[in-house]
Amino acid sequence: MDSPIVSVHGxxxxxxxxxxxxxxxxxxxxxxVYGLLGPNGAGKSTVVRILxxxxxxxxxxxxxxxxxxxxxxxxxxxxxxLAGQHAAVDEKLTGxxxxxxxxxxxxxxxxxxxxxxxxxxxxxxLTEAADRLVSTYSGxxxxxxxxxASLLRAPAVLFLDEPTTGLDPRSRLDIWAIVRELVxxxxxxxxxxxxxxxxxxxxxxxxxxxHGRVIAEGSPAELKARIGSxxxxxxxxxxxxxxxxxxxxxxxxxxxxxxxxxxVTGVPGRAPSVxxxxxxxxxxxxxxxxxxxxxxxxxxxxxxxxGRTAGTGxxxxxxxxxxxxxxxxxxxxxxxxxxxxxxx
Amino acid sequence: MIVLADGLTLVQRKLLHLRHQPGxxxxxxxxxxxxxxxxxxxxxxxIKVPGGGNYREYLMPGLFVMTGMFALSSAMVDVAADQGxxxxxxxxxxxxxxxxxxxxxxxxxxVTGLIGLLILLASGLAFGWRAHHxxxxxxxxxxxxxxxxxTMSWVGTxxxxxxxxxxxxxxxxPLTLPLSMLSNAFVPTDGxxxxxxVVCEGNPISAAVAACRSLFGNPGATAAGGSWPLAHxxxxxxxxxxxxxxxxxxxxxxxxxxxxx
Ligand SMILES: Nc1ncnc2c1ncn2[C@@H]1O[C@H](COP(=O)(O)OP(=O)(O)OP(=O)(O)O)[C@@H](O)[C@H]1O
Ligand SMILES: [Mg+2]
Numbered sequence: 125m126d127s128p129i130v131s132v133h134g135x136x137x138x139x140x141x142x143x144x145x146x147x148x149x150x151x152x153x154x155x156x157v158y159g160l161l162g163p164n165g166a167g168k169s170t171v172v173r174i175l176x177x178x179x180x181x182x183x184x185x186x187x188x189x190x191x192x193x194x195x196x197x198x199x200x201x202x203x204x205x206l207a208g209q210h211a212a213v214d215e216k217l218t219g220x221x222x223x224x225x226x227x228x229x230x231x232x233x234x235x236x237x238x239x240x241x242x243x244x245x246x247x248x249x250l251t252e253a254a255d256r257l258v259s260t261y262s263g264x265x266x267x268x269x270x271x272x273a274s275l276l277r278a279p280a281v282l283f284l285d286e287p288t289t290g291l292d293p294r295s296r297l298d299i300w301a302i303v304r305e306l307v308x309x310x311x312x313x314x315x316x317x318x319x320x321x322x323x324x325x326x327x328x329x330x331x332x333x334x335h336g337r338v339i340a341e342g343s344p345a346e347l348k349a350r351i352g353s354x355x356x357x358x359x360x361x362x363x364x365x366x367x368x369x370x371x372x373x374x375x376x377x378x379x380x381x382x383x384x385x386x387x388v389t390g391v392p393g394r395a396p397s398v399x400x401x402x403x404x405x406x407x408x409x410x411x412x413x414x415x416x417x418x419x420x421x422x423x424x425x426x427x428x429x430x431g432r433t434a435g436t437g438x439x440x441x442x443x444x445x446x447x448x449x450x451x452x453x454x455x456x457x458x459x460x461x462x463x464x465x466x467x468x
Numbered sequence: 469m470i471v472l473a474d475g476l477t478l479v480q481r482k483l484l485h486l487r488h489q490p491g492x493x494x495x496x497x498x499x500x501x502x503x504x505x506x507x508x509x510x511x512x513x514x515i516k517v518p519g520g521g522n523y524r525e526y527l528m529p530g531l532f533v534m535t536g537m538f539a540l541s542s543a544m545v546d547v548a549a550d551q552g553x554x555x556x557x558x559x560x561x562x563x564x565x566x567x568x569x570x571x572x573x574x575x576x577x578x579v580t581g582l583i584g585l586l587i588l589l590a591s592g593l594a595f596g597w598r599a600h601h602x603x604x605x606x607x608x609x610x611x612x613x614x615x616x617x618x619t620m621s622w623v624g625t626x627x628x629x630x631x632x633x634x635x636x637x638x639x640x641x642p643l644t645l646p647l648s649m650l651s652n653a654f655v656p657t658d659g660x661x662x663x664x665x666v667v668c669e670g671n672p673i674s675a676a677v678a679a680c681r682s683l684f685g686n687p688g689a690t691a692a693g694g695s696w697p698l699a700h701x702x703x704x705x706x707x708x709x710x711x712x713x714x715x716x717x718x719x720x721x722x723x724x725x726x727x728x729x
Contacts, residue, residue, distance in 0.1 A: 176561045198563060206561040212554030216485045225484075228477045229564040257488060273558065 129154040129281060129312050130175065135184035137170050137336070144170045146336035147184070152281075152314055152329070157307055159327030159344075160316040161425070167336040168316035169209060172285045175314070176206045189280050205274035205282045209289070211266035212273070215259040219250055219269045222258060227276045237276070244272045248302060264295025271302060282306065284315040288322060300325055320425060324348070332425060339429050351425055353395040354418040357387045360411030367410045375404060385413070395419075471565040478572020479579060482546075486580060496538070496584045497591070499645075500531040504595060507654050518656045521687025528597040529609075529680035530653030533673055535584055536617035537648045539577045540624035541641035547573060547628025548637035560724070570625045570720040577621035578614055585613055600685030609683035612705055616676045619709045622716040629723045652698070653677050656688060669695045672712070675704035 130152035137145040145167045152158040160168045173179040175188055177197040186193045189203035213222045220241055227237025245254045248268055253261060258269060267287065274282060284303070288296040303313055303326055317323055323330045324344040332340040332347070340347060355376060359368050365382060372380040372389045375396045380389040395417045396404075405412050486493060504527065507515075512523040547570075550556045559569055589610075599606040631637040651657075651673040657665050668674055678701030682689035689701070697704035 173557075178557055178560055201561060201563045204561065206558065208554045208557055210554035212558040214481065214555060215553075216488060217481065218488075221481075221484055225477055225481050226558070226562070229474055229559065229568075230562050277562075 128152050130188050130314060132186045133184055135186055136182045138182045144336050148336060148338055150331060152312060154312050155310050156329065157303065157313045157315060157327045159323035159330040160333060161323050161330050162333040163318060166333045168333065169285050172283045172316060176204055176283050177201055203280045205279035207271050207274040207284050207287060209285045211270040213258050213269050218255050218257055220245060220254040222269060223273060226273045230277045232276060240276055244275060248272055264291050264298060267291060267299060280312065282311050282313045284313060286316055332429060347425065348420055351420040352390055352392045353420050355389045355391055355395055356416040356418060357412065358414040359385050360413055364410045367408045368405060371404050371408050471567045471571055474565045474568030475571035475575055478568060479576040482576030493584065497587055500535055500588055503531055515655055517687045518658055519687060524595055525597055525686045526688045528592040529684060529686055530677050532585065532588060532613050532680055533616060533676045534648045534653055535588060536581060536613055537620055537644050537673060539581060539617045540620040541644040543573055543577055543621040543624030544628040545637045545641050547625050548631040548634045552634035566725045567721045569724055573625050574618055574621040578618045581614060581617040585610065601683065605683045609680045612676060612679050615709050619712045622713060622720060626716045626720040626723060629720060648673055651677060669698050672708040674698060675701050675708055679705045
């Protein structure tokens with residue numbers, strides 16, 4: 125790749141006894157979206173806070189847009205935009221006032237800030253609500269104002285910490301559309317998320333982090349290929365089972381497992397589409413009650429990579445006090461998982 | 469220069485709050501108004517002003533200073549709220565001058581303080597309070613009051629920055645009321661037990677109140693047998709402000725720059 129616009133080597137951060145980052149390496153290519161995927165407490169926000177000069181690393185090195193974050197924080201601040209986990213805008217001001225004030229603080233000048241705020245409000249379709257107090261905005265609108273506030277200086281690198289957590293699907297799509305537009309214009313985006321599908325839709329490269337370490341890295345397709353998906357088929361009667369199993373074996377290359385009238389097939393790599401499955405099963409004369417393809421979730425990613433689920437408890441980054449599974453237990457569960465299809 | 473420009477932008481931010489919620493100005497005045505009624509009319513009849521004089525004339529400078537003291541709690545709550553909602557982090561991630569944020573907060577508190585003070589002075593005049601030593605001294609008293617308010621705002625800004633959460637700040641804010649009552653603002657200190665008298669006369673609020681009384685020519689400016697701060701209230705007030713500012717300005721700026729590092 126081009127020389128990375130964000131690069132991180134051996135980054136560590138301790139909070140007392142807790143090691144929030146335990147030697148993390150990242151390289152983000154310019155003009156791309158890089159996704160940091162991980163459960164609660166994995167260290168995602170800590171990475172973002174260090175890269176945006178809010179916190180200093182305990183050890184390791186990080187550069188953003190060619191500047192070392194510890195040595196040249198001012199230069200880094202000129203080059204970045206940050207939208208954190210909260211909608212960090214002033215609720216007691218209107219959207220437009222917020223953007224004008226932040227624009228002036230971002231050194232755009234009075235007139236420049238005014239013009240930029242109006243342009244961005246128009247572009248991201250907030251003109252109608254622009255003169256209402258932010259306290260009257262919906263969650264989605266707040267996030268959008270917050271995102272716009274991070275774009276005032278047209279940053280080279282934009283950090284988005286869980287930009288869509290807590291949003292309804294519609295607002296989520298709005299944010300995704302904005303991110304895509306920005307990247308098309310050449311902005312580099314580093315975003316954290318707990319949702320695999322978000323990384324899948326937006327990011328060209330993903331690092332899965334857990335306990336402050338990168339445990340897997342690659343394109344979303346590569347990650348999913350490592351994890352696979354599941355095809356669920358429910359047939360009309362016993363007589364249909366054999367035919368369905370044959371079709372599923374042929375289409376997926378996996379080993380279908382039968383339970384009553386349900387057939388579950390683990391698929392390494394890409395699963396066939398639902399229409400294709402319906403078509404082929406129909407052509408084989410199988411009566412089908414239900415067909416579904418379950419895409420891998422973050423839980424599946426974690427289960428496969430660590431043997432643990434990604435729920436808030438299990439991977440709480442050491443905060444929950446959950447005793448760590450021994451390697452034996454992890455291996456056992458991984459085994460269980462990989463043979464699920466055959467034994468179920 | 470940049471600090472000043474950014475500071476002014478942040479002052480403007482706070483003034484916009486006032487424009488959207490003029491009710492906060494009213495709220496700022498409700499407490500002193502309650503105090504005027506409570507002390508001026510209810511307790512006032514039983515309180516004897518040292519050296520004689522009208523109790524309401526004695527009371528008003530106490531209320532002026534008390535509203536200045538409220539800048540401590542309001543700055544603390546504002547700053548803790550900004551921090552809790554990520555606004556402070558946003559500012560710290562921008563090329564904004566580091567010192568501008570506390571400067572903006574305290575500058576805004578001083579400006580709103582002036583607005584509040586003007587309204588309070590007007591209501592004082594309506595209650596029969598007067599400034600007896602002419603315009604020059606009266607302006608001097610206003611200057612002392614603004615300096616006091618600005619100082620309290622710096623203390624509050626620092627406290628806000630070290631608050632673990634907005635809720636803690638909210639819970640602590642009402643404590644400024646008893647703090648301002650541990651002084652000569654409402655009752656003369658000469659009738660208090662010895663130890664309490666020392667505490668109350670050492671309170672910077674007492675010095676500021678006494679300074680205002682003497683500049684406005686209101687009764688009870690110097691208590692008989694009073695301690696040094698009350699014998700030299702103006703000097704004591706200036707010294708207190710200089711001392712508190714010398715401590716809390718650098719502390720706040722440092723804390724803002726380095727918080728979370
Ligand atoms: N200021 C702090 N003091 C002490 N511990 C902290 C601090 N900030 C973060 N931590 C701890 O560091 C670990 C990583 O936290 P971080 O906020 O980076 O996780 P995250 O991946 O962003 O999680 P989430 O999905 O919940 O936002 C957690 O265990 C957290 O409790
Ligand atoms: Mg986080």
